[in-house]
Amino acid sequence: MLLEVRWVTTDDTQDFGRSLGALLRGGDVLVLTGDLGAGKTTLTQGIAEGLGVRGPITSPTFVIARVHPSLVGGPALVHVDAYRLGSALELDDLDLDADLDASVTVVEWGAGLAEQLSESRLELTISGDHVRTAHLVGVGERWDEILDALVPAG
Numbered sequence: 187m188l189l190e191v192r193w194v195t196t197d198d199t200q201d202f203g204r205s206l207g208a209l210l211r212g213g214d215v216l217v218l219t220g221d222l223g224a225g226k227t228t229l230t231q232g233i234a235e236g237l238g239v240r241g242p243i244t245s246p247t248f249v250i251a252r253v254h255p256s257l258v259g260g261p262a263l264v265h266v267d268a269y270r271l272g273s274a275l276e277l278d279d280l281d282l283d284a285d286l287d288a289s290v291t292v293v294e295w296g297a298g299l300a301e302q303l304s305e306s307r308l309e310l311t312i313s314g315d316h317v318r319t320a321h322l323v324g325v326g327e328r329w330d331e332i333l334d335a336l337v338p339a340g
């Protein structure tokens with residue numbers, strides 16, 4: 187299943203993230219790809235709002251990963267920046283205070299490093315200088331209905 191969406195403004199990106207976040211559950215893994223400034227963290231801010239987790243969501247460049255606990259009794263958000271990782275991401279090695287099966291894991295710069303985290307994952311690539319185009323590819327059956335629900339109206 188594949189979905190392409192366009193985001194003109196920062197708000198568009200965050201709105202989409204909010205809709206996506208509201209559909210996620212524990213164990214879900216998202217792999218975000220795109221150049222510096224593409225909007226990966228902006229999207230993650232929206233996802234965090236949709237999930238109802240404690241912010242703020244900032245670029246975790248110096249810490250590799252942050253855990254944002256739920257404020258609504260739902261899954262926590264594990265926000266990872268794999269930019270500095272030289273080899274495949276092993277979240278167990280990070281000693282996070284989180285149950286990963288019960289958390290939503292979003293990995294920026296995760297392509298080539300985070301795929302082995304889960305056989306079921308959403309791969310999202312953002313491109314474009316002004317208007318952002320995002321390509322979403324769901325790996326695993328789980329994502330079909332989620333991507334269906336995110337098809338823009340009209």
Ligand code: ADP
Nearest residue numbers: 193194195196199222223224225226227228318
């Ligand atoms: P990344 O995490 O991919 O490096 P950020 O989300 O940190 O990118 O930064 C994206 C920057 O681009 C922000 O300053 C944001 O306000 C700006 N921006 C402008 N238009 C958009 C858009 N449509 N979507 C996302 N960010 C946008």
Ligand code: MG
Nearest residue numbers: 226227245294
């Ligand atoms: Mg970022």
